[in-house]
Amino acid sequence: MTTANETKRSITLSDISVTYYGRASEVRAVRNCSLSVGKGDVVGLVGESGSGKSSILMAIPRLLPVGTKVTGSVMCDGEELTGMSERELNVRRWRRVALVPQGAMNSFTPHLSIERHITEALEHHLGISRTAGRARAAELMDIVDLQRGILTRYPHELSGGQKQRAALAVALACDPDFLLADEPTTALDVITQKEVLQTITRIVRERDMGLLLVTHDLPLAAGVCDTLLVMKDGCMVESGPAGDVAANPKHPYTKTLIEAIRYMETESSS
Ligand SMILES: Nc1ncnc2c1ncn2[C@@H]1O[C@H](COP(=O)(O)OP(=O)(O)O)[C@@H](O)[C@H]1O
Ligand SMILES: [Mg+2]
Structure with a gap:
């Protein structure tokens, strides 16, 4: 039976x-x-560049x-976030709702190791000591399918896919309930994109988190999401179960989005 409290999650x-x-x-x-x-x-928010996806996510x-x-x-778990003070919001960011921002893999501090990025987040948001944070950092590497040896490396020593997984580990540091991921795989090649996306959705499903995944790639989102929302010029033009939206798009814009990606894939493989 679902209690009133659960329905608010x-x-x-x-x-x-x-x-x-x-x-x-x-x-x-x-x-x-x-x-x-x-x-x-797992909800996908799709639309062309400039349609307002990042704005709504942020x-x-x-x-x-x-x-x-x-x-x-x-509303987050029954609480109204609008009108909250920065202090009140800071308690909820990272712990309740964590963000993998657009271009996350380029947002690392170059002179800090991957481990230090994680232990800093833990120190800052949860008050966990650097020593205690190291154990959590190692655990996070296992969760995002990275070798623990990555922890001592610096951002420039990682491949694109490894960096994106490390950015995911940082976002997961405080064990959030919801993950907001903005174009998390856009800068990666097609195979790495699929692998990283599979890792993100596996983690979200295993931990019973909620995921809002922003991407311009509708077919990619359709492959991993339960629900798709389609944005155009700041408006939501279509929504529904991912399979239905991808197979039977109702709005002409949704059809254009699917065809545009298919065209790009054909061009790049020919
Ligand atoms: N900081 C900003 N100042 C002014 N306009 C912005 C800013 N950020 C985004 N925009 C504009 O808002 C619209 C939506 O942008 P955005 O949410 O980034 O779209 P998307 O993530 O779908 O590419 C675009 O027209 C963009 O130029
Ligand atoms: Mg964007």
């Missing part, structure tokens, strides 16, 4: 709009969008540039 966005203000213009990047990711759900932990206007509601 989700991130739910209702009627979210995001507007950026430039010197002379404003950009309405997200327009009245709603979505929900429950624990155990609105969840409220990590958008200062001055950006966000309206609507962001």
